[in-house]
Each structure stands twice: as C-alpha cells, then as structure tokens.
Amino acid sequence: MKRFIPVIIFAAIQFPVIPVTSATNDIWKGGSNYAHFGLGLPHDFQASYSDGMGLYGVALHDNRSPSIANPASWSRSIFTTAGGAFEINSLHISGGGNQINSTQFQTGPFQLVFPIHRDRIGISLSISPLTAARYTMENEGILEPDQNHSGEEMRYITENVGSGGINKIEAGIGYRLTNSISIGYAPSLLLGVINRKQTLNFDNTDYRAVNLRETTSHYGFGNRFGIYFSRGGVLRNSDQAVFGATVSLPVKFVSERRLESKIANRDVSINPPSYYGKGQTTFPLEASGGFSYHINSYLLVGADAIYQKWKGYTNFNGQAESFLKDRIRLGVGSQYIAALGDGTSFFSRFIYRMGVSYDTGNFTFENTDIETIMIHGGIGIPSSETNSSIDINAEFGFRGTEFAGLVSERIFALKVSFNLSELMFIQRRLQ
Amino acid sequence: MFSCDGFSNRRILPFVYLIILWTFTACDEGGIVSSKLSPDDPDVKADTILLDSVSLVRSPAFSGNLFYFTTGSFDDPVFGSIEAIALLRPSITKQPEDTIGENSTAFLKLNISNIYGHLSDASEFHVVELTRPWRASSWRYDSIPELGTNIVGQFTVQGSDTLNIKLSDDWTNRYRDFYFQEPTELRDSLYRNEMPGLAIIPMHDNGKLFSVNGDEATIIFQSAADTGAVEQDIGSWAVSFSTELEDGEAFGTSQIVYNTFESIMKLDFEITEELLGSNNLSRVELVLYKDTVGMDTGGQFSRPRSETARIYYLMSHDVNYAITTDPRFQANMREDDSSYRINLTNFAHERLFGSSDDRRLYVVIGANDGRILPTLLGGPNDPTRQPKLLITSIETE
Numbered sequence: 001m002k003r004f005i006p007v008i009i010f011a012a013i014q015f016p017v018i019p020v021t022s023a024t025n026d027i028w029k030g031g032s033n034y035a036h037f038g039l040g041l042p043h044d045f046q047a048s049y050s051d052g053m054g055l056y057g058v059a060l061h062d063n064r065s066p067s068i069a070n071p072a073s074w075s076r077s078i079f080t081t082a083g084g085a086f087e088i089n090s091l092h093i094s095g096g097g098n099q100i101n102s103t104q105f106q107t108g109p110f111q112l113v114f115p116i117h118r119d120r121i122g123i124s125l126s127i128s129p130l131t132a133a134r135y136t137m138e139n140e141g142i143l144e145p146d147q148n149h150s151g152e153e154m155r156y157i158t159e160n161v162g163s164g165g166i167n168k169i170e171a172g173i174g175y176r177l178t179n180s181i182s183i184g185y186a187p188s189l190l191l192g193v194i195n196r197k198q199t200l201n202f203d204n205t206d207y208r209a210v211n212l213r214e215t216t217s218h219y220g221f222g223n224r225f226g227i228y229f230s231r232g233g234v235l236r237n238s239d240q241a242v243f244g245a246t247v248s249l250p251v252k253f254v255s256e257r258r259l260e261s262k263i264a265n266r267d268v269s270i271n272p273p274s275y276y277g278k279g280q281t282t283f284p285l286e287a288s289g290g291f292s293y294h295i296n297s298y299l300l301v302g303a304d305a306i307y308q309k310w311k312g313y314t315n316f317n318g319q320a321e322s323f324l325k326d327r328i329r330l331g332v333g334s335q336y337i338a339a340l341g342d343g344t345s346f347f348s349r350f351i352y353r354m355g356v357s358y359d360t361g362n363f364t365f366e367n368t369d370i371e372t373i374m375i376h377g378g379i380g381i382p383s384s385e386t387n388s389s390i391d392i393n394a395e396f397g398f399r400g401t402e403f404a405g406l407v408s409e410r411i412f413a414l415k416v417s418f419n420l421s422e423l424m425f426i427q428r429r430l431q
Numbered sequence: 432m433f434s435c436d437g438f439s440n441r442r443i444l445p446f447v448y449l450i451i452l453w454t455f456t457a458c459d460e461g462g463i464v465s466s467k468l469s470p471d472d473p474d475v476k477a478d479t480i481l482l483d484s485v486s487l488v489r490s491p492a493f494s495g496n497l498f499y500f501t502t503g504s505f506d507d508p509v510f511g512s513i514e515a516i517a518l519l520r521p522s523i524t525k526q527p528e529d530t531i532g533e534n535s536t537a538f539l540k541l542n543i544s545n546i547y548g549h550l551s552d553a554s555e556f557h558v559v560e561l562t563r564p565w566r567a568s569s570w571r572y573d574s575i576p577e578l579g580t581n582i583v584g585q586f587t588v589q590g591s592d593t594l595n596i597k598l599s600d601d602w603t604n605r606y607r608d609f610y611f612q613e614p615t616e617l618r619d620s621l622y623r624n625e626m627p628g629l630a631i632i633p634m635h636d637n638g639k640l641f642s643v644n645g646d647e648a649t650i651i652f653q654s655a656a657d658t659g660a661v662e663q664d665i666g667s668w669a670v671s672f673s674t675e676l677e678d679g680e681a682f683g684t685s686q687i688v689y690n691t692f693e694s695i696m697k698l699d700f701e702i703t704e705e706l707l708g709s710n711n712l713s714r715v716e717l718v719l720y721k722d723t724v725g726m727d728t729g730g731q732f733s734r735p736r737s738e739t740a741r742i743y744y745l746m747s748h749d750v751n752y753a754i755t756t757d758p759r760f761q762a763n764m765r766e767d768d769s770s771y772r773i774n775l776t777n778f779a780h781e782r783l784f785g786s787s788d789d790r791r792l793y794v795v796i797g798a799n800d801g802r803i804l805p806t807l808l809g810g811p812n813d814p815t816r817q818p819k820l821l822i823t824s825i826e827t828e
Contacts, residue, residue, distance in 0.1 A: 036470050137470070139472050141472065141475060143475060143477060143823070146477075147475075147477035147823075148477065148823065149714070149716050149718075149772055149821060151767070151768075156475065158472040158473070160470045160472070162470075196470060198470070198472065198473055200473070200475065200713065200825060202713065206714060206774060207713045207714045207823060208712070208713050208714060208776055209713070210711050210712070210713045210824065210825050211711075212473055212711065212825065261710075261711045263710065263711065263712075263780060263784070264777070264780045264784065266784060268710065268711075268784070270710075270711060
C-alpha cells in the first residue's frame with residue numbers, strides 16, 4: 001500500500017485538472033471545431049491497454065491494469081490496481097482556407113480497483129471524462145459606417161471559447177457467477193459544467209470589449225450493466241475467448257444555466273438561472289459489445305463496437321438536435337506480450353499493441369457525417385518484480401472533411417498511463 | 432529484463448510522469464475561422480436614442496478676474512442683441528522709488544485679444560466711474576453695475592490695435608491723492624470705497640464687442656516733466672453681460688448656449704437598462720450637433736467661437752456653482768459633421784451598476800473665460816441635429 005501513497009497524492013494533485021468545474025486556462029485553447037456542439041466530443045479512453053489496440057475494451061481484462069470498460073470484468077481482479085492517464089492531443093485543422101495547429105492537454109480517467117474476493121468480486125472507483133467541450137474559434141464582423149462613430153467600416157472579432165465537459169464519478173461492483181460468466185453493475189454520478197464564452201474585441205479602442213459567458217451545469221445519476229464471458233480451450237489448449245457487453249442507461253440531467261458578463265470588473269448576471277428554468281438535457285444510452293481471442297498467453301486479437309444513441313439526446317430546452325446522429329465506433333486490434341518470453345533483446349522487454357478504429361461520429365453537417373479514422377499503437381513497459389506498468393500509446397488519424405465548408409482535423413495523440421498493481425491485505429509469503 | 436522497478440521502488444514514478452507532461456505541453460496558434468461550424472455569434476446592436484427631453488437653464492456664472500474681460504455691444508442676427516460692460520479697478524500699489532508727479536497724465540492701455548462684430552467699423556466707447564464698491568470674486572454676468580455720469584475717458588475701436596486711452600485729469604488727480612495716502616492699509620481701504628473703479632461701456636449700436644487679457648491691461652501715469660512713468664496693473668476686473676433675443680424661433684428648435692452659463696442645455700435623461708436596451712455595453716456615445724446652418728451669417732462679421740463642449744454632471748441646485756467644478760466630460764467638435772461626441776461608456780456603467788441620484792448633464796460650449804461665446808446647438812425634433820445617444824452593445828437574448 002505504501003507504494004500507492006505518492007501516486008494517490010499525485011493523482012489528487014492532478015484530479016482538479018479534470019473539469020468537473022471547468023476553468024478557463026490558456027492550455028485549453030484551440031481544440032476541435034466540432035467540440036462546441038451538444039455536450040462536446042465523446043471521450044472513449046477506458047483502459048490504457050485497450051486504447052493501445054484501438055479498442056473500447058469491453059471484452060478485455062488485464063490484471064496489471066484497471067479498466068473502466070466493463071463492470072463485469074472487475075470480478076476477475078486479483079491485484080489491487082490503480083491507474084491514471086494523461087493525454088496530449090495535437091490537431092492540425094484545415095478549413096475555410098485556413099490551417100492552424102492546436103494542442104490540448106487532458107487528464108484521462110483515474111481508477112482504483114479492489115478485489116474484495118480475488119477473482120470473484122471486485123469493486124471499482126473511478127472518475128473519467130465522458131465529453132470535452134473545449135475549443136477556441138474566431139469570427140470577424142463588420143460594423144457599418146452608420147453604426148459606429150468612426151464614420152468608416154469598423155472590424156471586430158468574436159472569440160468563442162468553450163471549456164468544460166461531462167465527467168463521470170462511478171463506483172461499481174463485478175461478480176463472477178461461474179467460471180465463465182461475470183456480471184457487473186456500476187451506478188454513477190454524471191456531472192459537469194460547460195462554459196461558452198464569447199468576447200467581442202473591436203478594432204477601435206474607443207469601443208470596450210464586451211463578453212457573454214454562458215454556464216450550463218449538469219448532474220444526473222447513471223446506471224451501467226455489464227456481462228463478461230470467458231472460456232479457455234476453444235480452439236486449442238492454451239487459448240481463451242472472451243465476450244463482453246455493457247449497456248449504460250440514458251441519464252436525465254438536472255441542468256441549470258446562467259448568462260453573465262464581466263462588466264467593469266464585475267460579474268453581472270444577464271440572465272439568472274430562473275430565466276431559463278430547469279434544463280432537460282438527456283445524456284444518451286450507450287451500449288458496447290466485443291470479443292477478444294487470446295491465441296496464447298502472448299498474443300491476443302480483439303474487436304469491439306460501441307453504440308451511442310445520440311438521436312435520443314435532448315438539449316437544455318428538451319429538444320433534439322438536428323445535427324446529431326447515433327454514433328457507432330468500431331475497433332480491431334491486437335496485443336503481443338513479448339515480455340513474457342525468454343528473449344533478452346531490448347525489444348523483448350515490452351508489450352506491443354496496435355489497432356485501427358472507425359468512428360461514424362455523432363454529428364452530421366451538410367449531409368456529411370463527421371467520421372474519424374484512427375490507427376493506434378502502444379508500448380507497455382512492465383515491471384518484472386511487480387505487476388505495475390507504464391503504457392505509452394500513440395494514435396494518428398483524421399476527423400471530418402473540408403467538403404461543403406466543413407473542417408478537417410488531423411489528429412495526433414500521445415497518452416501516458418501509469419498502472420500500479422499490488423497485492424493488498426495479504427501477507428506475502430516471499431519477499 | 433528491462434523494467435520500471437527502479438522508478439517505482441524509489442517512488443519517483445509520479446515525478447517522471449510530470450516531466451513527461453511538461454515535455455509535451457504545447458500552445459495554440461489561435462482560433463480558426465469557419466462560419467459553418469462556429470457557434471452563433473452574438474449580434475452587435477447599434478442603437479440610436481433621440482433625446483427629446485432637452486431644455487435650457489439660465490445660471491449666469493461668476494465673471495470676475497477671468498482670463499479676459501469683454502465690453503461692447505453687437506446685434507447678432509442669430510443671437511440677438513448682446514451688450515457687455517467691463518468693470519476695472521486699477522491697483523494702487525506704491526513702491527518706495529515710484530512717484531506720480533503733479534499734472535501727470537494717466538493712460539489706460541488695452542491690448543485687444545479678439546473682436547466679436549464688425550472688425551473695421553469704428554465703435555465708440557466711454558470710460559465712466561463706478562459709484563458703488565464691488566468685488567470681483569462675487570460678480571456675476573448678470574450683476575448690474577452702478578455707473579456714474581462723469582466720462583473719464585472715451586475712445587474709438589477700429590481694427591484690433593492696442594488702445595491707449597487718456598483718462599481725465601480729475602480722475603488722475605484723485606487717484607494721485609490716494610496714491611500718496613499713508614499708511615498702506617488706509618490707502619487701500621479709502622481707495623476701494625472712494626474710487627470703486629472704472630467701467631468701459633459701449634455707446635449705442637457701436638457694432639462690436641472686444642475682449643482684453645486682464646493680466647495685460649495697465650494704467651500708465653506719465654509725469655508732466657517727462658521724468659518717468661508709473662505703471663499700475665488692473666487688480667480686479669469683471670464683466671456684466673446681457674442679451675436680448677427678439678425672435679426666439681428664428682432657428683427652429685436649435686438651442687442657444689453661452690459659455691457664460693447665461694444659457695445651458697440640460698439633458699434630462701436617466702441612464703437605465705430600459706433606456707439603453709442592454710447593460711452589456713461596448714460604447715455609449717452622446718452626440719450633440721452644432722447648428723452651423725443656423726449660425727451662418729455669410730461672413731459679414733467676426734464671431735469668436737470655441738469648439739470644445741463642456742458637459743457638467745450636476746444636481747439642479749448645484750448649477751449655480753458649476754463654475755467651481757470641472758466638467759465631467761469635454762469633447763472637441765468633429766469638423767466633418769460639426770458634432771461633439773462624448774464617450775459615456777464608463778459613465779453609463781457607473782450609473783447602471785452604482786447608486787442613482789438626480790444629477791443630470793448640462794452642456795455649454797467653450798470655457799467661461801470672460802469672452803462671450805454663443806453657440807447654437809441642435810435641439811429636439813430636429814431630424815438631423817437632435818441630441819442623441821449611440822449605443823453599441825451585444826444582444827443578450
């Protein structure tokens with residue numbers, strides 16, 4: 001347990017960075033042009049090992065690393081595990097004749113999994129981002145000569161800055177019913193604040209910059225169910241096949257919105273929450289399913305899919321959004337654990353992962369789906385004496401298109417995860 | 432086998448993560464313009480509010496010891512008949528080495544700074560004695576001087592030269608008597624009471640007013656034997672001023688304002704969110720127009736002018752003392768449309784978010800400097816020159 005202490009302290013320091021209550025910070029500037037729609041862009045990171053394979057991870061389990069993907073898989077826990085991830089996203093954005101680069105830093109999920117009864121009952125505590133609504137966009141406007149005092153056309157820039165997102169705090173349990181079948185249940189609290197700040201800066205210093213800041217807070221309670229099936233000796237003695245599935249029920253948010261402006265160094269309420277009434281935002285249903293096949297202890301292949309019913313999303317006013325569509329994400333990938341072998345070369349010390357994913361996206365603009373195609377790769381650096389590891393994953397791909405005046409984003413992401421794995425509350429026989 | 436045990440055993444793993452984070456932290460190049468994907472921008476509103484509640488307030492200011500004193504009369508076809516009387520009280524300071532000899536001659540020396548009226552016409556003025564003591568510090572433009580009948584001097588103004596006005600021997604000799612009075616305190620007191628001063632009065636229809644820098648006006652006592660001269664400055668001066676306009680409707684709804692506070696434009700409106708339509712303001716601008724058409728006289732005479740609007744923010748009962756305060760706003764006239772544009776943005780914020788009271792804006796054109804500067808400002812119901820507020824804000828709905 002002592003080994004966890006500095007990590008827990010470190011995680012506690014990092015934890016406020018997750019925008020449970022978002023704060024504007026320069027580091028969040030930029031971001032995807034698609035992030036200001038709905039509740040922001042979905043965030044799929046569930047486990048470092050599945051992410052390296054481009055998978056959601058619903059049919060994967062690794063005793064060295066925790067995973068949020070499937071509550072049922074927590075029943076297979078043998079070690080107490082803790083994990084956290086940090087992510088750098090670099091976007092090269094093209095559209096409207098412009099090209100810019102933008103870099104974002106994001107904290108991934110933090111999770112603790114405790115085996116209450118080893119390989120039978122496990123519980124998990126986690127906090128993870130579900131959506132991120134961080135962006136910065138600028139538009140130019142003109143005040144006509146008869147609308148300003150200069151007597152000439154006057155230019156102004158509207159800067160739109162979004163921040164925040166929806167996060168999930170989840171506590172769940174997994175229970176192994178039989179040797180093959182586990183089930184899990186995870187209630188959660190979804191909460192978050194989405195800020196949209198608009199600032200108008202005029203070219204003429206006689207005009208004061210004006211701003212509007214819309215803050216919408218959400219919270220609601222979610223329920224997630226999972227099932228995990230594994231069976232060895234399917235095609236050969238040393239193999240194992242795993243199937244997994246989860247479903248997250250839609251969440252009715254209690255939402256509150258206010259509109260403020262910073263005027264003469266005062267926060268002035270333009271429209272208080274009572275002006276809007278209570279919001280009726282609905283976070284959509286999500287289902288996932290997949291399988292993995294462990295050819296042997298070194299090699300596995302897997303594939304999974306998630307489905308998010310964004311057609312069922314309702315905005316603050318209780319209305320559906322025409323630009324939203326149901327989302328399907330497909331992933332296929334594999335993992336090779338070279339470190340289990342007897343090799344002595346440098347390359348035999350790691351775990352290798354790779355995969356591809358295709359995401360239909362949940363947005364449609366100009367009759368065009370905002371699709372994402374990514375290739376994923378990762379390296380795990382395991383410990384020989386403990387089960388802890390560091391995973392470094394990279395992904396590269398494209399989102400959207402420049403067609404019909406839209407925006408294409410070339411994405412490169414680097415993710416660093418720590419996974420600590422310990423036997424707790426058990427006297428080790430050998431040290 | 433390679434491992435990370437070295438890190439974790441030393442419990443420095445978190446710090447390694449931090450280093451990795453710092454290594455990859457980067458910045459943005461900025462936003463991208465893509466109207467189809469941008470959030471809906473707030474609309475910029477540019478509203479105009481015509482100010483109907485405009486009135487004139489009369490509160491003649493103090494006129495003593497200002498930069499100039501003015502005298503003369505002129506019948507301005509726009510502003511009507513204007514008459515001003517200058518009040519002067521020469522100093523009576525005696526230096527030990529100075530003396531005013533018998534039969535000395537006194538000259539009042541005036542350097543004309545500017546003229547209001549017909550420059551080249553000959554205009555006659557008389558210098559008469561005042562018969563009642565007065566104090567410059569309490570003299571207002573509407574104060575009425577008590578004039579004696581004795582003419583101490585007379586002169587004609589034609590052009591704008593320096594004037595040397597010979598004063599009467601009687602006045603000079605009486606002055607000389609006080610000049611040698613001892614002690615000093617008695618001399619000053621007797622002089623103020625017995626010789627209250629001089630007034631320069633225009634003869635009827637003399638066709639011009641002229642202004643003199645008070646600090647440059649002097650009285651010179653020239654000895655008969657031409658043995659030297661004693662110069663006394665004008666220690667106190669003031670102006671009495673009256674105007675009479677026979678046809679007040681000659682220029683429609685435009686309003687006459689004087690720098691002397693003889694006539695002040697009062698803008699009677701309260702800054703509220705209801706009036707402005709928003710409290711999220713980028714600029715609030717008060718626009719006043721000079722009625723240059725109404726003031727146009729075809730260049731037949733000279734009329735001094737100021738292009739600076741001075742706007743006071745006062746309670747109504749403080750208007751009489753506006754001269755003692757600094758204007759809250761000042762703005763120079765914009766030549767292209769003869770407008771005065773005053774930035775009220777901060778003022779509006781103060782009014783919207785601070786405590787309210789009954790203060791209002793009062794407008795004059797030109798500083799109260801002893802000259803007579805009338806100006807015609809556009810008034811209500813004038814579609815092109817009505818005072819107005821230009822409000823630039825963003826829609827908050």
